[in-house]
Amino acid sequence: MPPVLVVEGLRLYYGMGKDVVKAVDGVSLELDRGEVLAVVGESGSGKSSLGYAIMRLLPENAVLYDGRILLHDGGAEFDIVSMDEEALRRDVRWKRISMVFQASMNAIDPVSTIGDFIYRIVREHRPDLDKRRGLAAAAEAIKSVGLPVSVLDMYPFELSGGMKQRVMIALALILRPLVVILDEPTSALDVITQANVISLLKSLRGDVSMILITHDLALASEIADRIAVMYAGKIVEIGPSDAVLTSPRHPYTGALLESTPTLRQDRALSSIPGRVPSLIRPPPGCRFHPRCGHAMDICRREEPPMVDVGPGHRAACWLLRT
Amino acid sequence: MSPLRYILLRLALALPTMLILLTVVFLILRVIPGNPIEAMVGQKAPPEYIQQLMEQTGLNKPLYVQYLDYIRGVFTGDLGRSFIDNRPVIADIMDRFPATVELAVFSFLVSIAIGHALAFLAAYFRRNVDEAVRLYAIIAYILFIPFFGLALQLIFGVYLRWLPIGGRITPGLEPPHITGLYVVDAAISGDWPALVSALKHLALPSITLGIVISGVFTRFIRNNMVKTLEEDFITTYRAAGLPRWRVLMRAYRAALVPTITMMGLQLALLLQGAVLTETTFSWPGLGTLLLERIQYLDYPTVQGVVIFYVLIVVFINIAVDLVNLAVDPRLRRGVWQ
Ligand SMILES: Nc1ncnc2c1ncn2[C@@H]1O[C@H](COP(=O)(O)OP(=O)(O)OP(=O)(O)O)[C@@H](O)[C@H]1O
Ligand code: SF4
Ligand SMILES: [Mg+2]
Numbered sequence: 001m002p003p004v005l006v007v008e009g010l011r012l013y014y015g016m017g018k019d020v021v022k023a024v025d026g027v028s029l030e031l032d033r034g035e036v037l038a039v040v041g042e043s044g045s046g047k048s049s050l051g052y053a054i055m056r057l058l059p060e061n062a063v064l065y066d067g068r069i070l071l072h073d074g075g076a077e078f079d080i081v082s083m084d085e086e087a088l089r090r091d092v093r094w095k096r097i098s099m100v101f102q103a104s105m106n107a108i109d110p111v112s113t114i115g116d117f118i119y120r121i122v123r124e125h126r127p128d129l130d131k132r133r134g135l136a137a138a139a140e141a142i143k144s145v146g147l148p149v150s151v152l153d154m155y156p157f158e159l160s161g162g163m164k165q166r167v168m169i170a171l172a173l174i175l176r177p178l179v180v181i182l183d184e185p186t187s188a189l190d191v192i193t194q195a196n197v198i199s200l201l202k203s204l205r206g207d208v209s210m211i212l213i214t215h216d217l218a219l220a221s222e223i224a225d226r227i228a229v230m231y232a233g234k235i236v237e238i239g240p241s242d243a244v245l246t247s248p249r250h251p252y253t254g255a256l257l258e259s260t261p262t263l264r265q266d267r268a269l270s271s272i273p274g275r276v277p278s279l280i281r282p283p284p285g286c287r288f289h290p291r292c293g294h295a296m297d298i299c300r301r302e303e304p305p306m307v308d309v310g311p312g313h314r315a316a317c318w319l320l321r322t
Numbered sequence: 323m324s325p326l327r328y329i330l331l332r333l334a335l336a337l338p339t340m341l342i343l344l345t346v347v348f349l350i351l352r353v354i355p356g357n358p359i360e361a362m363v364g365q366k367a368p369p370e371y372i373q374q375l376m377e378q379t380g381l382n383k384p385l386y387v388q389y390l391d392y393i394r395g396v397f398t399g400d401l402g403r404s405f406i407d408n409r410p411v412i413a414d415i416m417d418r419f420p421a422t423v424e425l426a427v428f429s430f431l432v433s434i435a436i437g438h439a440l441a442f443l444a445a446y447f448r449r450n451v452d453e454a455v456r457l458y459a460i461i462a463y464i465l466f467i468p469f470f471g472l473a474l475q476l477i478f479g480v481y482l483r484w485l486p487i488g489g490r491i492t493p494g495l496e497p498p499h500i501t502g503l504y505v506v507d508a509a510i511s512g513d514w515p516a517l518v519s520a521l522k523h524l525a526l527p528s529i530t531l532g533i534v535i536s537g538v539f540t541r542f543i544r545n546n547m548v549k550t551l552e553e554d555f556i557t558t559y560r561a562a563g564l565p566r567w568r569v570l571m572r573a574y575r576a577a578l579v580p581t582i583t584m585m586g587l588q589l590a591l592l593l594q595g596a597v598l599t600e601t602t603f604s605w606p607g608l609g610t611l612l613l614e615r616i617q618y619l620d621y622p623t624v625q626g627v628v629i630f631y632v633l634i635v636v637f638i639n640i641a642v643d644l645v646n647l648a649v650d651p652r653l654r655r656g657v658w659q
Binding site for chain 2: 055057088089090092093094095098099101103104105106107108109110111113120121124125155157158168171
């Protein structure tokens with residue numbers, strides 16, 4: 001069976017005045033059916049941008065968007081980057097790929113009840129459902145994330161952050177999409193709610209393919225089958241979770257792991273020496289070289305290619321070529 | 323709080339404002355040079371007659387007594403009698419009020435129709451359309467009603483001869499008096515010639531005033547929508563595959579409370595514009611009444627019309643609050659429970 005999602009050479013640049021922010025700069029990855037892929041990296045490495053790029057949700061200042069994103073559903077193939085806007089809207093968005101947004105506290109329509117809000121979206125893709133059956137489906141979804149059905153009659157301002165996050169997860173799953181992109185689904189929550197959401201995500205494993213964007217390596221290790229490490233708009237290492245976590249091959253992955261000593265904390269990864277590089281003028285060669293303890297001459301001049309370092313495990317570092 | 327208590331509270335809160343305004347108008351009128359009695363009967367009238375009129379109108383009493391008498395009258399519902407025609411002021415006002423309501427309502431409809439259409443076009447297409455709409459809004463906003471009205475009168479009235487340029491209706495066609503609103507009365511009584519005539523007479527004044535007010539509407543609705551379109555829940559709708567126009571509708575809906583509030587504020591401005599429009603189109607409403615009577619220093623009528631305008635604005639504000647309560651779930655759950 002082909003992977004459900006294949007991303008090749010994906011780029012998304014933003015314009016900022018005269019500058020160009022290369023937020024996603026040549027990302028390639030694959031996602032199998034039912035698999036959970038975690039995308040980890042420091043703040044500003046382009047993780048959310050990658051998620052938006054996969055959904056083709058471009059901000060107004062997007063100046064470059066290219067590469068290929070192929071979505072396979074049975075025999076059907078959708079090329080998200082180049083497909084017609086109307087077909088994208090009708091056949092892909094939410095129906096086949098949905099997303100739980102980062103800091104999604106305001107992701108719900110403020111002047112709708114939760115029920116109306118969910119039904120409004122369901123109806124778009126399931127015109128066969130009348131309001132009664134649409135709300136019944138919404139009730140099912142709401143229960144499946146552990147919320148009482150009474151939430152359907154409430155407005156978002158009457159819900160806590162954790163409840164809203166669950167509503168968004170329910171909404172993301174309600175059309176049974178092939179792929180769900182979860183962008184920091186736990187980071188805005190208190191510890192107990194986090195634990196609840198994490199066990200909810202665990203229970204969903206296998207049903208849908210998930211791209212789990214997080215800076216929480218512990219969460220990634222708990223849920224993900226594979227981990228992709230992103231640095232300055234590029235994926236520098238990708239492989240099975242165990243392999244990446246126990247024998248990281250890219251110096252940046254190693255630094256990331258060291259900065260998370262207890263592996264059970266939810267904090268920003270700030271303890272790697274040096275700063276996240278500018279995405280406007282990224283360092284030449286290997287983008288990590290200004291912060292890398294192993295940097296060599298070639299690292300400053302040429303970009304390291306991705307090489308195989310184990311079964312399904314690849315990394316981009318000159319150390320691995322010599 | 324129940325809606326009724328809420329309305330009463332709002333009225334009570336409006337009292338000080340009304341009192342202050344009344345006092346100011348009272349004083350200003352008396353500072354304006356001229357003597358109302360002379361304005362009425364001319365300088366050559368016999369002194370005994372003038373004396374008699376002074377007593378009849380109470381103008382011979384000290385100013386503070388006049389003031390207290392007047393305030394007492396207002397709060398017992400008596401606005402006094404006009405110096406000019408000696409009718410109760412309230413009767414003159416009630417004769418003219420329906421004409422102003424008719425003009426205001428139709429102008430308002432014109433301006434919200436134009437405002438919404440252009441704002442949606444601007445927010446949907448952005449770029450050049452947005453710029454063009456912005457230009458329209460600025461021009462509409464700075465139009466001077468008497469000049470703009472005159473231009474429309476010349477084009478559609480004098481040159482093309484499509485529409486009448488003044489008055490409320492062709493004399494003789496007046497429908498039976500039910501509400502005083504010609505359009506409504508003509509429709510209720512099935513008087514088609516009257517209805518057509520009333521609508522034709524309404525066309526130019528309400529388009530004039532409607533276009534001028536539509537400038538602010540357009541800009542405000544457009545800005546609200548564009549700002550709301552940047553919010554997170556809009557991203558959810560886009561991601562969820564809602565068509566662009568439906569996303570726009572949701573942005574409009576989310577911004578409805580400020581929009582309605584603004585429209586209420588504009589209604590006050592509209593009343594102000596209505597005065598100019600009425601004079602431009604010889605429209606027999608409150609505005610023309612006010613201007614006519616200021617010339618004659620008809621103190622009771624001018625004061626009465628001003629109070630009436632304030633009351634209208636207060637009621638509009640209450641109506642806006644009530645509509646917002648219906649529209650904003652946050653307010654609804656907070657206030658009524
Ligand atoms: N619309 C935009 N216009 C310009 N720059 C943007 C835009 N959106 C994001 N950026 C910039 O692109 C870079 C990548 O941002 P992105 O949100 O994808 O990072 P991230 O890895 O998700 O970070 P975080 O962990 O903080 O969520 C950042 O430098 C950010 O400031
Ligand atoms: S390529 Fe060079 S600079 Fe980059 S991570 Fe490897 S050793 Fe460090
Ligand atoms: Mg992010």
